Amino acid sequence: MIKAKNVVKLFHGHGTTVRAVDGVSTEVDRGEVVVVIGPSGSGKSTFLRCINGLEVFSEGHIIIDGVDLADKKTNINKVRMEVGMVFQQFNLFPHRTVLENLTLAQRRVRKRSKKVAEEKAHALLEKVGIPEKAREYPSRLSGGQQQRVAIARALAMEPKVMLFDEPTSALDPEMVGEVLDVMKQLAGEGMTMVVVTHEMGFAREVADRVLFMDEGKIVEVGTPEHFFTEPREDRTKLFLKQVL
């Protein structure tokens, strides 16, 4: 589904160059849930943002469903239709109601009729557990509700892959659970997911594979059992000791 080959992302600034992502290669199969963990500044979010082209990587290839993002002829908007993304800060459109947040891209990008888009939106709001909030503006919702709307908004495009960029990091602790529940449900339905998170419980419970990144590189890859019981690398051990 997703194939990353030697991806490098350089940030240039003030005479220095930072290798934010430094030669990452990995594959994500259809239906697989991959959790990326690592200390902040390790390049995990940057790598995730490379997958839907929000960051343009400097070297290497990312191939999604056979389409190479490094190819100049690739229409990035076509790729993004198939790759949903959920952000740490939700990024709902504050001037639009919840329903409009869910229908806007469906209508503009998928060219669906208003009726079809709204039916889809209502079904998804039902799925994430807040059907009654359709007519509200995002500012009236709690953080957990906003993030669930954001997930529904991404799902409305019927993506083949969902990317989650620290989806619970901006939430009050009591709201983390409701968002993780939606994500678990999604994983259970066979959605292909790449999740950058600090929620080790989620990684242990839901991940098929865990990637540990540090300084732009993948340090260790393994199943959750492997990771949380017998990590190989010293850096992984140190990180897990700090967060668990």
Place this chain on the structure above:
Amino acid sequence: MNTAERVWPWKVLLAFILILTAAGTWGAVKKIDYHWRWYRVPQYFFYHAEDAQKIPFDGTVSTIVTDGKMATVTLTSEDSQVVTEKVETESLKVSEGESLFEGDTVGFVSQWRLGPLMNGLWTTMWLSAIASVFALILGLVAGLAKVSKNYTLRGLAMIYVECIRGTPLLVQIFIAYFFLGTVFNLSRNVCGVGALALFAGAYVAEIVRAGIQAIPPGQTEAARSLGMTMPQTMMDIILPQAFKKILPPLSGQFISLIKDSSLVSVIAITDLTKSGREIITSTFATFEVWLVVAAMYLLVTSLLSQIVFYMERRLAVSD
């Protein structure tokens, strides 16, 4: 803390200061012995015009049909041409069978007309309105160019904004009229509106740029991640939010534009300010006319402020 109790002394102080200012002005005016002629002002808003209806040839009055206040006079020339004139019965100057020479007055028709102050106000308003529309379009285009990734567009927008903001409007109006107007054969109205639009557009561009940049990048990222193109993102996500943010400075700019439009009087466009000057030359009621003109500008600008205030309230529903 009970704020209601603590406000009233300040209200009294405010009233006191205002009364003092008014009294001081009054006293000073008394000293210079200015003769106020307020009674001369109303006729420059509206006046009752009596238009003489004249016979266009040498001829005779064949019939006069009176119908209440109006009378219809039928005139026949020596070579049997016939015309009819409607005049007020009371103002009738002729009787049936009378012979008249070309240009003789048959009677009068009176009606209320807009005086120079109203005509000037109208000119100021349409001038400002058209200039505002163009300024908004120009400012939007230049503002978008300023945040564009394209170097040439950014450069053009920067040069435009810097040139306009770095020179006085009065000079720009002179350049628009005497230079561009002569070279491209443009009328004074086109030059006036054009200069005002270019001037305000540069400021609107900066406001638009600031408004767009005030929208968190996450909004663009979210829209783009859903597959929306950059133009779609701009139209549906960024500009609507930016517009809400820039409405107060934008309205301030348009209020400025209304006031700045007074400068076009230098290229002989008869706006409110020029009308005021013309009235003063015939009445010498300098104080009255300028005070009235100021009040008229104030009326228009505060009306605009009110409209914007209501728009802001309506847009606040999603906050």
